[in-house]
Amino acid sequence: MPPGPGPGTPPRPATIKDVAAAAGVSRQTVTRAVNAMPGINDATRERVLAAARELGYRPSRFGRGLVVPPTRTLGLLVEDLTNPYYPELASAVLRLAAQAGWNVVLAERAWAADAAPAERFGAEVDAVVNFTARPVPGRSDGLAELPLVEIDPENRESAQGRVDLDMSAAVVAAVAHLHERGVRRPVVLDLPHGSTRAAAFVAAFADRGTSARRAPTATTDLAGGLATAERVLREVPDVDALVAFNDVTGFGVLRALRLAGVDVPGRVRVLGIDGLAIGSFVTPRLTTLALDVPLVARTALEVVLALHAGTLAPGEPGTHRRIPYRLDVGEST
Amino acid sequence: MPPGPGPGTPPRPATIKDVAAAAGVSRQTVTRAVNAMPGINDATRERVLAAARELGYRPSRFGRGLVVPPTRTLGLLVEDLTNPYYPELASAVLRLAAQAGWNVVLAERAWAADAAPAERFGAEVDAVVNFTARPVPGRSDGLAELPLVEIDPENRESAQGRVDLDMSAAVVAAVAHLHERGVRRPVVLDLPHGSTRAAAFVAAFADRGTSARRAPTATTDLAGGLATAERVLREVPDVDALVAFNDVTGFGVLRALRLAGVDVPGRVRVLGIDGLAIGSFVTPRLTTLALDVPLVARTALEVVLALHAGTLAPGEPGTHRRIPYRLDVGEST
DNA sequence: GAAGGGGCCGTGAACGTTCACGACGCGAGC
DNA sequence: GCTCGCGTCGTGAACGTTCACGGCCCCTTC
Numbered sequence: 052m053p054p055g056p057g058p059g060t061p062p063r064p065a066t067i068k069d070v071a072a073a074a075g076v077s078r079q080t081v082t083r084a085v086n087a088m089p090g091i092n093d094a095t096r097e098r099v100l101a102a103a104r105e106l107g108y109r110p111s112r113f114g115r116g117l118v119v120p121p122t123r124t125l126g127l128l129v130e131d132l133t134n135p136y137y138p139e140l141a142s143a144v145l146r147l148a149a150q151a152g153w154n155v156v157l158a159e160r161a162w163a164a165d166a167a168p169a170e171r172f173g174a175e176v177d178a179v180v181n182f183t184a185r186p187v188p189g190r191s192d193g194l195a196e197l198p199l200v201e202i203d204p205e206n207r208e209s210a211q212g213r214v215d216l217d218m219s220a221a222v223v224a225a226v227a228h229l230h231e232r233g234v235r236r237p238v239v240l241d242l243p244h245g246s247t248r249a250a251a252f253v254a255a256f257a258d259r260g261t262s263a264r265r266a267p268t269a270t271t272d273l274a275g276g277l278a279t280a281e282r283v284l285r286e287v288p289d290v291d292a293l294v295a296f297n298d299v300t301g302f303g304v305l306r307a308l309r310l311a312g313v314d315v316p317g318r319v320r321v322l323g324i325d326g327l328a329i330g331s332f333v334t335p336r337l338t339t340l341a342l343d344v345p346l347v348a349r350t351a352l353e354v355v356l357a358l359h360a361g362t363l364a365p366g367e368p369g370t371h372r373r374i375p376y377r378l379d380v381g382e383s384t
Numbered sequence: 385m386p387p388g389p390g391p392g393t394p395p396r397p398a399t400i401k402d403v404a405a406a407a408g409v410s411r412q413t414v415t416r417a418v419n420a421m422p423g424i425n426d427a428t429r430e431r432v433l434a435a436a437r438e439l440g441y442r443p444s445r446f447g448r449g450l451v452v453p454p455t456r457t458l459g460l461l462v463e464d465l466t467n468p469y470y471p472e473l474a475s476a477v478l479r480l481a482a483q484a485g486w487n488v489v490l491a492e493r494a495w496a497a498d499a500a501p502a503e504r505f506g507a508e509v510d511a512v513v514n515f516t517a518r519p520v521p522g523r524s525d526g527l528a529e530l531p532l533v534e535i536d537p538e539n540r541e542s543a544q545g546r547v548d549l550d551m552s553a554a555v556v557a558a559v560a561h562l563h564e565r566g567v568r569r570p571v572v573l574d575l576p577h578g579s580t581r582a583a584a585f586v587a588a589f590a591d592r593g594t595s596a597r598r599a600p601t602a603t604t605d606l607a608g609g610l611a612t613a614e615r616v617l618r619e620v621p622d623v624d625a626l627v628a629f630n631d632v633t634g635f636g637v638l639r640a641l642r643l644a645g646v647d648v649p650g651r652v653r654v655l656g657i658d659g660l661a662i663g664s665f666v667t668p669r670l671t672t673l674a675l676d677v678p679l680v681a682r683t684a685l686e687v688v689l690a691l692h693a694g695t696l697a698p699g700e701p702g703t704h705r706r707i708p709y710r711l712d713v714g715e716s717t
Numbered sequence: 718g719a720a721g722g723g724g725c726c727g728t729g730a731a732c733g734t735t736c737a738c739g740a741c742g743c744g745a746g747c
Numbered sequence: 748g749c750t751c752g753c754g755t756c757g758t759g760a761a762c763g764t765t766c767a768c769g770g771c772c773c774c775t776t777c
Contacts, residue, residue, distance in 0.1 A: 066732090067733065067734065077758080078735090078757085091756080092754085095755085103527055107528045113446045114734035114762090116446035117734065117761090118734055121446060132478065135471075138470075139465075141465055142466050145490060149492075154504060156490070157474075157478060157490045159482075171487060174445055174448070302665040334666075334667075400763065401763080410727045411728095411763090412766090413726060415766095424726080443763080452765070
């Protein structure tokens, strides 16, 4: 056999023309065979399919997408799938999107490092839902942005659509709940530089005549919650409630209290924020500010699909939605 | 203004020709402006970009994919993202795939109901990793299958590539560990119809002269573990170890023991299977059979990319990989 | 003043697929 | 025998983009 790229094994993927040539028919006949269309003899169909299998032919989604109404693809951007906060929403989005006939390409925020993944992502997608602390980087080319909905963009401005997660009413309810159970010396875990959610709790306690202390936590993961809770126990021995920064932090708090032999909720009551499904995994089950995650997913998808379809323009009412947290009483308070 | 589709708002998405016409230039000039290519006057570039923004133009990924080397897309199929077993692997796959320049479209197994999502998925993807109990349905057209790697396909046959998860050595190690700590009356949670993993544990205990009882659990979630553990405590009061069917079941077992006031690991030792990262959330931290999840992801990706590139053919050695579990000792044993 | 060169821009072709339409052969019907 | 119709198959065009190439204009240079 001769060296070099002979006709034996072309590295180039087989195209419809190759199949047509191999089967001795025309492109259109190959199309008819592959797409199970009528108007083709059974014998030729078999012959064509055999040739297609032989060549490993698979129709190019690009060539096809150019002609037929293409399947739409949604880009979903999350912070970190390892954080149990995100898979719940991702799952809900996946299901609803599939129902609407959309595919979903998922990406974790690798944006930070280099722009390559962002570019790639942005070029392969018809609309974006961003569930990330950072904004989506604008296009490096000077083009129109693609339909974008941000979930819980905090105080950051987002031009197109947004789904705000409103904690205010739930915070009041949670504080009322704690206060009724006799909490008078609460400590609220906070970020080192302060946070809106901690401020909301402090304010709500103040409305009831109770002053809440803040305890900055270096990290908001399990280790952070654990370390901060241990510190609080030393510095504020008579603490009777701990408000965690989120559920995962809350798990760390629970562990610290367990290790210290402190009864929950007997001596210290613990409140989480997130309402994670895995909250039910720990004992005692965490009282938390929960979110109707499927509703969040449904709302975000609704807005972004409307933006894509053009039935909703970036400025219009309806592009900014608001979903309240609710108090979900578990066993830890 | 006249009714009908006037030139004001064409529902059809703007194409490069529209931009060219609006800016009074040619297609190629639009390409140069949009792709930041040299050989174009700054003034015209601005004019073109303005027109593009005005028309809401975004280049079609199909038209582009036809010409330039297209970005590849991997389809990742998982059972249920809500089950904490899957996000860890999904996350690892996402990162490695992004590193290799691939996008990932994720899908939960909605295959069951109708074939529509499967068709859509299959047509938009260059290769598939299946991490699901069921096999991927073959193509309805008679074409060649696309590159496919199955993770832990149990006893099911898979033609192309597979990554087997091997529990045998870890089971022996775990049983040795338990036995050394004095376990003599273990109970192994099992599926109603039996399972290979439960059988492996029973056999390993038998090798050490200890007979393990089996306790069928209706479901393998938290509630199932809880209910089964409660039943075991009643029926086998002197049980000194419980082997859960997986980690989530193990969390239910821990909760049941906690509620019953049984000390872990003092009186009863608990073993999980999965090595979930969230295992560190519960107290005591679960001893478990853990998996190097990033390694699984890396291996699966390696095989499927090689299959796609053609450097590996379905039958060859190297398409079937084997990754062992290892014993991860926590606090529950 | 003519030749040369650089900056800027446009024209045909190609990528792989499907749609609309036309062509061919064969049997039935008048 | 001629036409009609049906079953089967092929040919041009189009989708939206980029690549290779060629053309124009103006400025520089000898």
